Amino acid sequence: MTETSERPLVEISGLCKWYGEFSALYDINMNVARGEKVVICGPSGSGKSTLIRCINQLEEHQQGTLLVDGKEVRPGMKGIEQIRRDVGMVFQSFNLFPHMTVLDNLVLGPVRNLGMSRTKARELAMGYLEKVRIAEQAGKYPPQLSGGQQQRVAIARALCMQPKIMLFDEPTSALDPEMIAGVLDVMEALARDGMTMIVVTHEMGFARRVADRVVFMDEGEIVEVATPEEFFTAPKTDRAAQFLSQLLAH
């Protein structure tokens, strides 16, 4: 009993991925404990998206092992849907279903994949819409909402599947500056509720407030792992220092 609950939620070891000859991920080793919040940062093209997309197999890795909640995730495996239901994902570009109302975007997953009744799913969905403070928009279509509102809906949609872990791929980088705070607030609240989270972001304030660990990637490898305090004040590697100085210059 205790053993399973102490076991890390995500276990990655020796993970490698190539696009043709190009090595996108090389020898990634990383565990994420239950309730832990990990922020991944690094230069553009360093493999951050590829790494978190391997976790729910939007990208297939070629080497290494990957376990989610103790279950091995293999490329091309049968039953990947079961694992994906436990792993919520929020994309940079929201990817809401534009032909459905906000409420239907949220209800579809639980009804079709969790076998929930429509009434129950609606209740659940409205609950999460309250949580992301957007319940009054339930009947609208996504294109009618602002970017920040859409991203909050996308978070609620992922939460409706009642996942064990949430992955965020630069959730605020497509947003206008005035929209960012609202989305980060929602994510912080989620963190306080104890959700396990892996967040690719360059929002340093968020990382400092929320992250247990910062993982710095460059050229497909994990270069440095540290607490946010250590990482942002005294990075151990030159590459991280250089990256941070560039980040601050902007």
Next chain:
Amino acid sequence: MEQALSSARKAPPKGFDTGRMLSVFWQITKAGLVLAFLGWLIWRGIDAMDYRWQWFRVQPFFYRVIDGEIIWGPLVRGLIMTLQIASIAGVLAVLIGFVTALARMSGSFAGRIIATVYLEAIRNTPLLVQLFLVYFVLAPIIGLDRFWAGVLCLALFEGSFAAEIIRGGLRGVDRGQYEAADAVGMSTADKYRYIIIPQSLPLILPPLTGLLISTIKHSAIVSVIALAELTTQGLNLVSNTFMAFEVWFIVAGMYLALTVTLSFAVTLFEWYLNKSDR
């Protein structure tokens, strides 16, 4: 001042565009002149051939009244048969198109090979040869009658075009939509049913209705296996009455009426779809 400017901007230009109207009018006049000239040429040619028009004989081709009861003539029966063939073949073609398009996009190696072989075979052989193959070879083996042989052949032919149209539509849906559906753990069937196909319909429907209209025209080919559709009935009438000009004008006119009506209905439908989008 600022008020006046912004309210002036809101209003689209009103009033009658005389220049535009004149140019449209001139286009129509030009087209009319060309058509009139062509008509005159044909009429002169027929006149020179000394063709004896017998338009008074055509009415029974459509219907006869015997004892107060209407008996449909060969052309109406042919038209109905053409509609039957084209509509069944059209529905089958759309189904074949969806299956083929999904098979080509699927991860299944066997599915991709079968779909590709089917598409290449249909596209690189003459339709007439396909019809003979289905009618003389396939039909006896699997026990198809004339009607179903014709329908099946037509459906396979149009299906290959439908497959390309549908594949184009499915690929036109943003990759993020596929990923979002995958990320919430949807099954492949649900992903297409709820997310991808609904969003690709606006891309697929216009060319697909065009294809259904071609199916009506292409259905004439089954006259070579003597399936009693409109063209076959035309052929029979000509050989019985020697009224080639009257019959073929009428048959062409009937196809035209059918396809133009359908195009018009489709245009209305699209207009309605666009309107409800807003």
